[in-house]
Amino acid sequence: MAADRQAPSILGFPHRPEWGPAAHRKALAGYLRRCRDHAGVPSHQAARCIHSSAATLSRMETGRSAIKAAEVERLLDVYHVHDPRERARVSDLVEEAAKPEAWQPFANAVPQALRPLLAMEPAARRIISYEPQLVPGWLQTEEYAEIVIRAYHPTKPAREIEERVSLRMQRLEMLRREASPPVLLAVMDSEVFRRRVGTPGVMYRQIKHLLALLEELPYQLKLQIAPLTVGAAGAIGHPVVHLRFFTPEYLPDMVYLEQYEGALYREKPSESERYLAILNNLCWVATPAEQTSALLEQALTAWR
Known part of the structure; x- marks a missing residue:
């Protein structure tokens, strides 16, 4: 009854x-x-x-x-x-x-496939991100982001590129807010720091930016680097983002799987837990976060 x-x-x-x-x-x-x-x-x-x-x-x-x-x-x-x-x-x-989403001022430039992630990530308690090719979007400098976005969208007008860059810069602010900021655990392949994006100066400033963020946000940002020796654990092949929210009884975990022409989302518990297990395994075999600053300092030497 x-x-x-x-x-x-x-x-x-x-x-x-x-x-x-x-x-x-x-x-x-x-x-x-x-x-x-x-x-x-x-x-x-x-x-x-x-x-x-x-x-x-x-x-x-x-x-x-x-x-x-x-x-x-x-x-x-x-x-x-x-x-x-x-x-x-x-x-x-x-x-x-009923209020506008954070991405709506940039609606003309934001792809439909990305909107659910942009809309829900401010409510996350913890974000785990794996990026095999590039610095994760939250952590990119403006010049690095512009080069990446232009490479992905060479036919887009300059105004739209600028709007996408502005939106990408805005996403980091959720880690800086005073009220319940999420924790971002980002894992990158070591090859990200060898893959040239723009000039050597762009790469140098990008790595310096990561070092500055680690100092600025010691509790909200954890960065790990996965060397090639992680083997199969690092063979995911595409960016993955796992969101866990402050109120899981109302908001189930969300997984974002980036594709070249779009994205897939997974929210069924069996699927989100599977991807969480994959990411946890990758975090386990990657270099500990405590060593990341030293590794970034070493990476700087290649771009001086």
């Missing part, structure tokens, strides 16, 4: 503007889906209550569609959610979910 089961609650998900609208929308979407299941209301019936279709309700319940306050209020009535604390928290989340 639905009445015998404990009613879903959204009170465990805090109102945290620094986490971004997408995290609030996604947590709220899952809550609405659980409330409907608890109330035993079929999706087509709930959709009729808000003068919509079952497909639209499905997008709302997965966070892929905007959530309107009036519709949410009506659904809560239908699902018999009367607790004023629950409804107050829902109201806060609806308001936060």
